Amino acid sequence: MNTLPYARSKNRIVELMEQPAERRDADWMRDAAQQAILLELATLPPYLCGMWSIDTSTGDGSVLRALREIVFDEMSHFGLACNLLTTLGGTPALDDASVVPTYPGPLPGGVRPELTVFLSGLTTDAAEMYSLIEQPDQPLAKVAAPHPSIGAFYTALLEAFRAHPERITGARQLTLHFGHGAGNPVVSLATLAAVEKAIGVIKEQGEGTSASPENPHPGAAGELAHYYAFREIFHKRRLRKNPGTGKFEFTGAEIPMPDTLPMGIVPAGGWPRTGPSAPDAGTTQLLDEFNQAYSKLLRLLQDAWRRDDAGEAEGFLFEAIAQMSVLQDPAQQLMARPLPGGGKNYGPEFLYVTP
Template sequence: MELDYSSDGIVRLLRTPPEQRSLPWLKDALQQAIMLELATLPPYLCGMWSLLQDTDSGKAAAAAIRVIVFDEMSHLGHVCNLLTTIGGSPRLADESVLAPYPCPLPGGVRPEINPDLEVYLGGLTKDSVEMYSQIEAPEEPLAQFAAAEETFTSIGAFYTAILEAFRVHQGEIRGTRQLTRSMGHHGEGNSLFPIRTFADVEQAITVIKEQGEGTDKTPDNPFPGHAGELSHYYVFREIFRGRKLKKIQETPPKWDFQGDPIPFPNARPMGRVPKGGWANDPGTVPDAAVQAELDKGNTAFSAMLHALEKAWEQDRPEDADPHMDDAIGHMFALKGPALKLMDMPLPNDPAKRYGPEFRFVATP
């Protein structure tokens, strides 16, 4: 399958009858999953960095989104391990697999709660938190959204299809080019572990699905970093609704946003990045100072992707570790330019600020 973020690759993969889902089908599906995991990180990072931690709610929101960001990075790692264990090679440092914000989710994924969802880069607002929760929404939320009349392809359904394909192709699990990394301090499911058996596959996919969506019985994150941690969807819904999620009925279990109030946090007023980047809109063309910070951020982002791709190309873990260390260093280097940009007013709207673009640079 040709790699193209804007294609309907996931939808086409799921149209393939289960009995025809071959090993190449599984490799294509996992590359699409990599694109999906990569697409969520920049919007969450923009929201997190925009937060002003001048109130308790701001500090709590920043901490909660930081946990989610690390979860999503771990999910990307799990998917890369799933691909290399069956002989595939993750593609990350390639403009064709990256989200051209603003854009839909990749592969034709359309959440039931909003089939027209547009993913964009901007500061933390009510609208952006709504977008985050729509990305993470389970097929049947325990609270907040009503079921849609029409059924669309959800992220959870896609990962379920991947799991079932692995069940058929268990003999192809080789345990090759597996990265390991101890990250239990970020959450029980965050450490990268080698995928050598079907049970390992089940564990990795369970972590990805349930950290984001919860389960069909509880909104809690089954793989938390701290006691009482909710899955991503319900964290975002609490921020949006301005109330803690509370269990209001035992039998059958029922939850609603009737707990303690949560004031909406203050945030830097980052504007929405236009299609193609700030320079692509005549009203937001950067001056030299802004462009310098944009270049720093784009270069760090691209270098991170190159380092990650290189890490999963190595046959021996000891050869992969330096590349993974480089990737982590580049990830932390993203924050400085982002914060500087969020203090730089837009020329066509001084009440709004610039922010990172997450554009790919072919040779960082």
């Protein structure tokens, strides 16, 4: 089992991308796969906060369904990224506060450095931020950003796999089917063909393709890639292809923003625990309960992909899946508690804490 001490640089992906192809050795690939795990992990807290904030008793549910589909996709991407690392003989690192993404802050590794990722309820600003996370280098409905995308990073990792397929060991591969049309399955990556397909799923579900904004690996026909689904929520309009120009534009049917719990933006380091703006004892208990549950989830996921015994690994994975369901209740209870001064409410901090 490889125990490579992954670099902790905040710009690690940028540094990895700067390495010429001939210097992308096995350690480079394992380091890159660890960064891919952190990227996939970093998307889940903001998307979950947006989804959990939606009032399910009002509206047509279309925005909630879109967010739910994306969350399950990102969970499968996280699992595939873990399989990318372990097939290279590496081991995921998730039980360290210096590694786990924090908010507000940049995406891991220096991807999209102009972007600040934050935790809040679903708002127009949040939808804009979600879409910028997923934005491809050549979007069909927006001017390209000046910095490499997540997709460009995955392309570089894929090129390294293609150059060195002998590094694929098939070690400690976990599989998972979410069921009910939710997300793509997490599959074993023991061959180059499987690696190519997995990276294709991660890239194209997030960014679409150069020819279409649709997700080519959908849970439902016509489902959009994440970038375009988020842009629809931001524009409050369906994406349609202009028959005259052939361009994709947000000119379709209206998409009303659903009613939400008004979760405020979590400040750096979490909500203050002391001073005049300190929460009451009940709110503090909920904040701590959520952080402990989230941290336990990360440790269970790490243990699942570190076990050589397949039965033990599967047991940790199923325990992690059960642990995921523990997060929603304290999160939504927090979103119903007003912050001092009114106007906005608390919400989960997603802070890693040691047991």
